[in-house]
Amino acid sequence: MSFLSIRDLNVSLANGAPLLRRVSLDVAAGEVRALVGESGAGKSMIGKAVLGILPRAAKVTGGSIQLDGEDLETLSPKARRQRIGARVALIPQDPLTALNPSRRVGPQITDRLVDILGWKRAEAEARALELLEEVHIQAPDRVMKAYPHELSGGMRQRILIASAFAAEPKLIIADEPTTALDVTVQKQILKLIREMQQRHGTALLFVTHDLGVVSKIAQSLTVLYAGKVIEETDIKAFFAGPSHAYSRALLAATPKYTDPDGSLTPVPDSVIQAVEAEIAAFDAGQMGTVRA
Amino acid sequence: MQIARALITRLITTLVTLLGAAVIVFVVIRVVPGNPIAMMLPPGATDADIDRLKALYGLDKSILEQFWIWIGNVVQGDFGMSITLRQPVYDLVIGRLPATLELSILALLIAVFLGGAAALTATLYRGTKIEGGIDVAGGVALSLPDFLWGLALILVLGVLWPLFHISGRVSPSLGFEFGSNFYLFEALARLQFNVVGDLIAHMLMPALALAIPLAAIILQLLKQSLKECMHDDYITLARTKGYSESSIILRDALPNAILPTLTLIGVQFTFLIGGTVIIERLFSYEGLGNMAIDAVINRDLPLIQGIVLVFALLFTLVNLVVDMTYAALNPRLRHA
């Protein structure tokens, strides 16, 4: 039984342009699933749809999102918000903008525990200190009292990771959590996320465009193109040889860790044309079916 | 060290501004053609009488001498004697200043409350008809000055539905003995709520007239800053934590959006105080501005000088306080 179960999810803009095309996706408890695609493939959109933070212009137009067997779309907005707040957390992309500049760090870790989950303030603060130690922050009591601008980007991402794990969520959505950081910090943060995920047994939906990162953290992976699932498989099978031509081209376009300077083949035009034709055929098929 | 230097520079420019204001007041008033001495004397007064009075008010000396004597006295708090009221200008000004201050502060509070509430509501309902309605109301409120709002209020809340008093500061029938000239603050401190009610019933309309344009300015700027903040990543993160839209606006967006508005309120507060001159006249409110207009009409030079200088002092002080509050409130400036 998977913890997150997305079925036939359609998301489109107000003018009808589709962003997600009947996406189905499962994340089992404790599983790490990578969500891969080029920019604009809609991979972040899936996480946003689950979290209820789609941009104002985008709307869910079909399908279901089930969390622990409960259909989120049938809940009232308030109940949905609180369910997400209690069970799901986000590790955002850019640590420099994801912390509120006018508030101290401590309350930004404890606020969900106190305000949404009803913890006592002292308990929440003890928990925050413990988490800051877990993410290897020195002098956590001092960091709790600091303002975000006093800390480095890597520090801030550690704090956001600690904050994400604070309420022991069942699922964490990490939206390209290392792209905004420089390379040396990237590796540490990636290691930290894996370490925390394993320690807490949290399911992780890891959104990235970087197949190199995927091989280091995920057990299974979903490839997206133009908002449509192209391939869904486990990691070993994928790196042994993807079944879809687009996935193969994507893998060929990724630098190898064994040979980082080796020559790369960009995704060939013929493959792009084939996958575009596939999308067009899918859209034509959608037109025929009765809208649910 | 840098802060100290900035502070000193700021103080020096404040002093230069004040001195400039004093020079202008002095110059404007010395070219007044109507001879105030002639107005004070009964018909048939001799030249000797005129000279005696001129000497009494220092009008027989050279302009430069007069200026230095005057500035010297002003610095010591001696603004001279009012010609028409025959009392020290200092006492008159100090007696009336509290009424104007109370009115200005009440108006400021109303403006902040109205403008802030409208901005927060418009942000919560952004993109809907509610936001459109608030925008239109704000546009109209901003386009018309306090004088016109005062007249409109007199018509609507004074005559059509006579809910409030259209003139004065307090009902004499109340028979309440005030120990100071801060009537409202005193009545509040002494918990005399019937007196507070009566004072508010007198002050509400003039305060509202002063507040409406400022509320519209606060609405526009705060709404714009709030909307910019609502796109920030920490807002999105707060949404995933389970917070409602309204608590996100209040708790996460407002503290980040408010700083430009606070600065603006400071600057605009001086404009609001300037507006009390005509609004006090309109509502026959016994404040400094009302006295100033009387002084101008009666050509009471020492009184005009005193009042104008007190206004200038008030304005520059408000600007100084605003600058310092800004520096103190901004955590990024404070820790830099």
Add this chain to the structure above:
Amino acid sequence: MLDARGQIRRLPGVRLWLSGGWLALLVLAAIFAPLISPHDPLAQDLFAGRLPPVWEQGSDPAFLLGTDSLGRDVLSRMLYGARLALIVALVAGTLTCLIGATLGLIAGFFRGWADLIISRLIDIWMAFPPVLFAILLIAVIGTGLTSVIVAIVVIDWTRFARVVRAEAMSQGAMDYVASAQVAGRGRLGTAMTEILPNVLPTIVALLTLEMGIAIIVEAILSFVNLSISTDQPTWGGMIAEGRASIYQAWWVLVFPLFTLFLTVLSFSQFGEGLKEHFDPVLR
């Protein structure tokens, strides 16, 4: 979101037409006041004092909007009042704009001593309550149309100077001004050809706003009996009179006040509409 933006884009057109229409009507009323006024605005008739407007009880159909305490026709006085209001608006507004914008341009473009002196002057001006300043000036230089215009220019030039100075500074820092200078044009030429067109939409919006403000200042001066002269009908004078007899004859206050409301609102909305229409960035 898309429809909301569409609405906002449609708004300036409506705004421009409504406000422009009212102002045009006002200009016509002012020009043809002697032809369309039913009465002499100064003619007193003590037996026809405080007649209410025609739809009220006890009115006289000859006086559409009623009469004041001296029996003068409210409508005719308003029509003649429009002449004065518009003269003050156009002359004082334009002069204030020319003087303020020139000083602002000098300060913002040439910087240095010019900027230091002009900025300090602006600071000093900001230390005075404008209404008190205007009243004081009129008391010193005497009443009359010219005095009122002079007073408005003297108290309000800073409004233009501040905005134009700031705009000129930010525009002056931009690349295209530098490149114009490299291309060999003189400083003044650069200021005129590169900066002025870019600050023009702002100046136009401020100018129409200032016209509305000029009318208000005139009304305020009339209200404290320091404006043009007592036998010239002005909106402000009528309002002062209406305020005094508000319980006996509300119409003496309501009609000129409503006209003043619409006119000031139209001036500011007309300016905003024009600015949006001409500003290449906003459009």
